Amino acid sequence: MEHRVTCPLCEAMCGLKITVSDGVATSARGNADDVWSRGHLCPKGASLQQIHHDPDRLRLPLVRWRSGEHVQVSWDDAFTETERVLRPVIDRYGARAVTVYIGNPVAHNLGLQTYIGALVGMAGAVGMPAYYTPGTVDQWPLNVVSALLFGGMWNAPIPDLDRTDHLMMLGANPSASQGSMLSAPDIMGRLAAIRARGGTVVVVDPRRTPTARRASEWVPVHPGTDALLLFAILHTLAERGWIRRPPHLQDLVAGLDDVVGLAARFSPERVEVATGVPAVTVRRLAADLAAAERPVLYSRIGACTQEFGTLATWLVFVLNVALGSVDAPGGALFPKAAVWSPMFMKPPDQDGPGWRFGRFHSRVRRVPEVLGQFPVSCLAEEIDTPGDGQIRGLITVAGNPVISAPGSRRLDAALSGLDAMISVDNWLNETSRHAHVVLPGLSPLERAHCDDLYWMYSVASCVKWTEPVFPTRPDRPQEWEILLRLAGAVLGTAVPDVDVRAMDDLYTQGIIHTACQADDTPLSGRDPGEVFEALDGVGPERMTDLGIRVGPWGDDLGRRPGGLTLDEVRRHPDGLRLAELEGGRLPDVLTTPSRRIELLHPLLEADIPRLVSRIDRGRDDLVLTSRRHLRSNNSWMHNVAALMRGKDRCTLLIHPDDALRHDVADGGQVEVSTIEGSIVVVAEVSDEMMPGVVCLPHGWGHGIDGTRLAVANAHPGVNSNLLSPPALVDVPSNTQVVNGVPCRLRSRREPPHASAR
Ligand SMILES: Nc1nc2c(c(=O)[nH]1)N[C@H]1C(S)=C(S)[C@@H](COP(=O)(O)OP(=O)(O)OC[C@H]3O[C@@H](n4cnc5c(=O)[nH]c(N)nc54)[C@H](O)[C@@H]3O)O[C@H]1N2
Ligand SMILES: Nc1nc2c(c(=O)[nH]1)N[C@H]1C(S)=C(S)[C@@H](COP(=O)(O)OP(=O)(O)OC[C@H]3O[C@@H](n4cnc5c(=O)[nH]c(N)nc54)[C@H](O)[C@@H]3O)O[C@H]1N2
Numbered sequence: 001m002e003h004r005v006t007c008p009l010c011e012a013m014c015g016l017k018i019t020v021s022d023g024v025a026t027s028a029r030g031n032a033d034d035v036w037s038r039g040h041l042c043p044k045g046a047s048l049q050q051i052h053h054d055p056d057r058l059r060l061p062l063v064r065w066r067s068g069e070h071v072q073v074s075w076d077d078a079f080t081e082t083e084r085v086l087r088p089v090i091d092r093y094g095a096r097a098v099t100v101y102i103g104n105p106v107a108h109n110l111g112l113q114t115y116i117g118a119l120v121g122m123a124g125a126v127g128m129p130a131y132y133t134p135g136t137v138d139q140w141p142l143n144v145v146s147a148l149l150f151g152g153m154w155n156a157p158i159p160d161l162d163r164t165d166h167l168m169m170l171g172a173n174p175s176a177s178q179g180s181m182l183s184a185p186d187i188m189g190r191l192a193a194i195r196a197r198g199g200t201v202v203v204v205d206p207r208r209t210p211t212a213r214r215a216s217e218w219v220p221v222h223p224g225t226d227a228l229l230l231f232a233i234l235h236t237l238a239e240r241g242w243i244r245r246p247p248h249l250q251d252l253v254a255g256l257d258d259v260v261g262l263a264a265r266f267s268p269e270r271v272e273v274a275t276g277v278p279a280v281t282v283r284r285l286a287a288d289l290a291a292a293e294r295p296v297l298y299s300r301i302g303a304c305t306q307e308f309g310t311l312a313t314w315l316v317f318v319l320n321v322a323l324g325s326v327d328a329p330g331g332a333l334f335p336k337a338a339v340w341s342p343m344f345m346k347p348p349d350q351d352g353p354g355w356r357f358g359r360f361h362s363r364v365r366r367v368p369e370v371l372g373q374f375p376v377s378c379l380a381e382e383i384d385t386p387g388d389g390q391i392r393g394l395i396t397v398a399g400n401p402v403i404s405a406p407g408s409r410r411l412d413a414a415l416s417g418l419d420a421m422i423s424v425d426n427w428l429n430e431t432s433r434h435a436h437v438v439l440p441g442l443s444p445l446e447r448a449h450c451d452d453l454y455w456m457y458s459v460a461s462c463v464k465w466t467e468p469v470f471p472t473r474p475d476r477p478q479e480w481e482i483l484l485r486l487a488g489a490v491l492g493t494a495v496p497d498v499d500v501r502a503m504d505d506l507y508t509q510g511i512i513h514t515a516c517q518a519d520d521t522p523l524s525g526r527d528p529g530e531v532f533e534a535l536d537g538v539g540p541e542r543m544t545d546l547g548i549r550v551g552p553w554g555d556d557l558g559r560r561p562g563g564l565t566l567d568e569v570r571r572h573p574d575g576l577r578l579a580e581l582e583g584g585r586l587p588d589v590l591t592t593p594s595r596r597i598e599l600l601h602p603l604l605e606a607d608i609p610r611l612v613s614r615i616d617r618g619r620d621d622l623v624l625t626s627r628r629h630l631r632s633n634n635s636w637m638h639n640v641a642a643l644m645r646g647k648d649r650c651t652l653l654i655h656p657d658d659a660l661r662h663d664v665a666d667g668g669q670v671e672v673s674t675i676e677g678s679i680v681v682v683a684e685v686s687d688e689m690m691p692g693v694v695c696l697p698h699g700w701g702h703g704i705d706g707t708r709l710a711v712a713n714a715h716p717g718v719n720s721n722l723l724s725p726p727a728l729v730d731v732p733s734n735t736q737v738v739n740g741v742p743c744r745l746r747s748r749r750e751p752p753h754a755s756a757r
């Protein structure tokens with residue numbers, strides 16, 4: 001029997017065919033008929049069935065005994081135990097002593113993505129302080145820039161890969177990631193196609209990645225200095241009169257001249273030492289962009305999780321405007337998502353025009369919030385610092401911060417001191433091993449699936465619905481039900497007694513009410529009661545039906561007969577392809593107060609002096625960067641045997657000159673230290689690194705007692721976040737710096753006493 005599903009592992013959203021015989025999923029192959037991905041898949045998707053059959057994947061909840069050992073229990077017992085540990089915290093200290101950490105797979109899981117808002121929204125309403133996400137080790141600069149320039153946190157144009165003739169890509173390595181905040185199946189094929197049709201692909205990266213190797217040109221840049229490079233390109237465009245002011249952007253951009261004015265102090269010559277990019281190269285890069293008919297820039301995590309992540313990300317959009325590329329075919333286009341998501345609304349606490357920052361501060365570090373977030377590394381100090389407002393209860397949802405958050409040593413220790421920790425997670429891993437109760441969700445083959453967020457960043461407008469491949473027992477709680485139960489508990493009901501159906505209605509009605517009250521939603525001005533009555537079903541299916549029906553192709557809840565509903569989408573297991581990426585969406589997609597692209601904002605301008613002071617700071621001897629691999633998925637897929645074959649991937653990449661300087665041998669052990677900590681890892685000498693920069697993958701550091709990950713623990717690797725200093729942040733966005741961290745090396749070839757201090 002063959003089942004058609006959408007792979008929920010990354011943003012490429014590939015359509016797969018899963019073969020099942022005798023109750024066993026035997027293979028996962030690309031679905032050539034999938035309207036979106038047309039057969040593409042990667043090794044991770046091809047191992048989906050192994051995730052499902054992984055003997056270490058939790059099928060029943062676990063409860064931690066006093067001895068520290070986790071034992072399997074029934075769902076009833078797990079809920080009773082959750083109540084036993086959580087209630088005293090809430091009774092004694094209130095909801096303000098509890099917080100939530102939301103991990104990356106939430107964005108790839110229908111039940112979690114639609115109901116995580118119930119937990120954090122309802123708990124927030126009764127006093128839960130800020131919650132934590134890896135957003136601040138990821139795309140928070142993009143969220144900030146999107147909010148300021150275009151009006152919505154999740155509203156930004158993506159490169160029109162299939163029509164551009166010149167793509168400049170900074171801090172992204174789609175050969176591993178498969179594209180991020182840019183959904184495009186077979187993205188490497190699309191980059192190759194740019195070159196095949198005579199176009200150019202330029203990759204700006206301290207590492208000659210496999211993506212850079214397949215580009216027209218690799219521009220090595222010193223980590224953290226992209227903003228200087230981009231300002232110097234803008235400087236050159238302005239100096240040469242190459243700024244474009246096309247009619248389609250007329251009256252739709254505010255502040256371009258002001259930003260061009262700011263570029264005056266960043267000439268290519270002025271910044272070349274800091275960036276490591278020669279002034280002649282900068283001038284030529286600018287000339288190439290100016291000469292292209294349809295140029296576009298795109299940046300991703302390497303340009304976010306660095307010292308000037310916000311300014312770098314901002315300048316990518318500034319240049320896209322200055323080149324006339326925004327909203328023009330082949331340039332930077334605004335995708336049209338077929339499914340509306342509540343995520344696309346401005347958060348209700350951001351009332352009034354524009355966005356406000358610094359509305360509250362973290363308790364311990366006193367850092368101002370940015371779009372509701374503190375740096376994720378604040379979590380540890382909020383737990384282990386005594387005093388009023390100390391966090392004593394933590395709920396993690398599909399997250400592994402013990403590996404993924406900077407300052408992970410302190411967090412690991414802090415978690416063991418919590419009065420109550422509940423993990424909604426499918427494995428007993430480095431983080432969930434601290435939990436008093438682990439509540440597992442379903443496997444990717446046991447649940448329905450439909451993406452929401454990523455269609456806001458995709459090269460075509462599609463909608464796909466996945467039915468579960470394997471049925472589950474009806475009494476097995478789904479993750480969205482678990483979230484509602486935990487939300488009910490924070491609101492005051494005993495965990496076993498929460499009426500999940502009533503909570504579901506309450507939450508769904510709340511979303512509808514908010515969307516009807518807010519401006520710029522498809523429900524603005526409608527009657528919430530009528531909208532709710534028009535929907536059938538429960539849970540994520542009802543929520544998705546709503547999103548489809550009020551989306552651009554929907555039946556508008558009956559007002560547009562013949563329009564899409566979830567039932568209609570279900571009839572198309574290969575998906576529906578509704579539209580291609582198009583220009584001409586301005587000004588409708590803008591929700592800024594002026595309904596124009598607001599290119600300059602005081603928050604951005606205030607960070608310029610910090611950037612200026614970077615120019616003459618001088619270079620660190622050696623800095624550390626991060627990388628990803630195609631066969632890893634952050635920290636959680638190392639338990640799939642098929643993905644772990646081949647040589648050790650958790651190595652320190654180092655340029656031959658640096659290796660020589662530090663007496664480091666290829667394959668030899670080396671100690672890497674930062675102000676935060678030190679680790680020992682195997683070196684891999686390679687000229688794919690630029691000199692002065694070394695690189696570790698993130699997501700490793702398994703092999704810890706108390707975890708249940710047989711395969712991963714046999715290939716532990718080391719945790720790079722033991723080296724990431726919590727205090728290093730990109731100021732305007734609160735984003736942690738994990739690229740460009742000053743470090744020192746010590747070869748383990750030396751006798752230990754030789755350099756001991
Ligand atoms: N140094 C450094 N640090 C980084 C990064 C970096 O580049 N360098 N990258 C950052 C980025 S971009 C991200 S997104 C974060 C990722 O950080 P996190 O989101 O915290 O961690 P993941 O490794 O994705 O862990 C996912 C967790 O979800 C669980 N899980 C998997 N599938 C399911 C499911 O279906 N249901 C449930 N309930 N649980 C599930 C896994 O067991 C695991 O515990 O790491 C960040 N940290
Ligand atoms: N196979 C696989 N796919 C994934 C993931 C995974 O772990 N594995 N994780 C998913 C997640 S959560 C995310 S957020 C995305 C991330 O997707 P991408 O943003 O494509 O992430 P990376 O592959 O880490 O590529 C980042 C690049 O930035 C470079 N870089 C580092 N510092 C700098 C700098 O200062 N300037 C510039 N210009 N470049 C720099 C690094 O060398 C690296 O090549 O990938 C997603 N897809």
Ligand code: SF4
Binds near residue numbers: 009011
């Ligand atoms: S690229 Fe791989 S992991 Fe990503 S959706 Fe496709 S098959 Fe899944």
Ligand SMILES: [Mo]
Binds near residue numbers: 104134138
């Ligand atoms: Mo991420």
